[in-house]
Amino acid sequence: MAATDFMKQTLEFVHRGFRGAPEGLTPEQVHFVPEGQSHSIAWCMWHAARIEDLFFQQIFQGKPSEWEAGGWAAKTGLPEKGFGTGQSTEDAAQIHFGALDAFQGYQAKVAGLSMAFLDSLDDEGLKREVKLGEKTETIGESINLHLVIHLNGHRGEVNLLRGMQGFNPVLLNQGG
Numbered sequence: 001m002a003a004t005d006f007m008k009q010t011l012e013f014v015h016r017g018f019r020g021a022p023e024g025l026t027p028e029q030v031h032f033v034p035e036g037q038s039h040s041i042a043w044c045m046w047h048a049a050r051i052e053d054l055f056f057q058q059i060f061q062g063k064p065s066e067w068e069a070g071g072w073a074a075k076t077g078l079p080e081k082g083f084g085t086g087q088s089t090e091d092a093a094q095i096h097f098g099a100l101d102a103f104q105g106y107q108a109k110v111a112g113l114s115m116a117f118l119d120s121l122d123d124e125g126l127k128r129e130v131k132l133g134e135k136t137e138t139i140g141e142s143i144n145l146h147l148v149i150h151l152n153g154h155r156g157e158v159n160l161l162r163g164m165q166g167f168n169p170v171l172l173n174q175g176g
Contacts, residue, residue, distance in 0.1 A: 047084035
């Protein structure tokens, strides 16, 4: 299996997890935040899509994010700026979907753009270096660290939040 195919397969797993995150939940349950340093399912979904958009569009391709280009803040009722990293617990608790269906449209668009970019790469393209602040990483390293591992951790957080509310996890018995 080519490395790009493996990355597409793992990202699709992450995508399925976040698509399934709100299934069977009320808006209150999607926005539930337990006591302590935690997030809501809504925040996890928003953060995951925004991070993927940031990496695939801006960092890897030097394009505007789909969030900005598509005017998704206005469509979803979510903040125009930010993507969750470095956000205070109080600010994270304020992430509320104004329109979940519109947000799911954004999720689908970002996933499609990511897969199209990966389709355009060969394994050698994964070795291209990109700048992240003061350091550089290859595209392959960035996908593995920031999109597969990091976002799959948030998918686990979604499962914990679902379980706290009496719901089954997403992707039960599928690596999850």
